[in-house]
Amino acid sequence: MNVVVCVKQVPDTESAIKVKPDGSDIIKDDLKYVMNPYDEYGIEEALRIKEKFGGVVTILCMGPGRAVETIRTGLAMGADQAVQLDDPAFEGGDAFATAKALAEALKGIEYGLIFCGKQAIDDDLSQVGASLAELLKLPQVSLIQKLEIADDKKSATVHRQVEGGIEILKVSLPAVLTTQKGLNEPRYASLPGIMKAKKKPLDVKNLAALGLSSDSVGCAGSKSLITKYTPPPPRAAGKIIEGEGPQETVPKLVKLLREEAKMI
């Protein structure tokens, strides 16, 4: 079964995020980039499906030149090929514009299943998977933690994490599934994997190659836009509660929580 994994390159979770003084953007100079952690689960799951059923694993990534590194990481893990959508026109798009470009790119690819991450940890949108499913007219299941594909490959049973429990459902294939921690333990790229990745096919497409007009993608094709960034509201300096052991400190804490914070 052929599987497509949508992969986004995002700033490392260690990154301190700083906003430009004029609020127009975040400061990107010192950022280190990694594969969106949730997308790693998608690659791992795709590789396991390939190991069981055969097929081709394709990485689909919209991102600028630097995103090649993330794509190579996925290829080194074991994906077979990649498509990168790289054009200044794609930049700044909302989930709708992003999904439109991804959906267009998928027209040339054969797949039985598409993985997206539950969310990209930079924009934290949690939208692209569902938007993509809608544009492709496919069913979606979000937040999956377990996947079993039926022998006839026409359906799958998935466990998804919902409030208060696990929902088990059957979904017809092809479908878009969004991945969540707990699905698997993503493998590391092996040294031979890294060597091989360099020779794997990477098809870089710009706007013209995709055949979309510039007003349908990026900022121009978006229905919502970021107008300003601000740093998070500052937190007042905290108090360390002084005292000899819990018999002294705990009553003081409880008093503060009750009288100052009015929380209990």
Added chain:
Amino acid sequence: MANSVWVFAEVKDGKIKKVTFEMLSEGKKMAEKLGGDLSAVLLGQNVGSLAEQLGHYGADKVYLAEHEALKDYTTDAYSKVIAELIKANEPSIVLYGATVLGKDLSPRVAARVEAGLATDCTGIGLDNSGKLTATRPMFAGKAYADISFSDSKPNMASIRPNALPVSPPDESKKAEVIKVDVNINPDDIRTTIQEFIKTAGERPDLTEAEIIVSGGRGMKGPENFKMLEELADVLGATVGASRAAVDAGWRNVSDQVGQTGKVVSPNLYIACGISGAIQHLAGMSTSKYIVAINKDSEAPIFQKADYGIVDDLFKVLPVLTEELKKLKAEG
């Protein structure tokens, strides 16, 4: 109707979720400014009796769609009903809770009706022309973004639970109930729910909890989380965990708080034996009050905490639970 504000009323276990009332309270103010009305959209089976409560919280109208295919949430059935309602009635603004359900449903509907959507907003308002604006955290709260929308309607936002204040209900207020014809064929629904395995008790989900007590590697082992459960019982809180505690297998994945776990905004977050790594802070730094209990005075969690106790948590927790019990008993 033009200028109307809609709120998706989320029902769980036969009850309307609190975030719905939060959205109605804010939606009411927006509808008044726009000179339009506030509607709630209520889907399910045998949920009609809940419409009254939506009226108390300010809904002028309730669109009520009842059908056996809407008994349990499925993306296909719910998005079909809501998208058709939106197309027929053309509201200006549609709000959803940024819950597991809301985050599955809203982007699907947005893509179908080609609407802009801002996810997990902590604030919403109107610009000078009466268009929706939203504020939302990005990078797990390390930065915030102001969002504006295109001129095409509707504009949509999902709202983080606990972010907006609730206005007190007015029991004299009644909503007009509009019954919606539901046309769903079995073929429309491409997922079938087979089973639900309950993992949590009666406690609210972390993303909606008002108080969270969270444990990290300092808890030393799974058995010690019992101490946190006891504290949580007294406080009516939900128990969370750091990734270290989850990766060690002490707690379920669904308990993880942080950048790659759940992002939470309770009123009170009590961190026990958690160092305060940047990825953990990213998931809880929007909590109104933070308490840290850690034996290392240098732990970064103390830089975020409103109140800190530098001590052994195994000594502190039993005393804290006892003190709070006493307080409860006094009333």
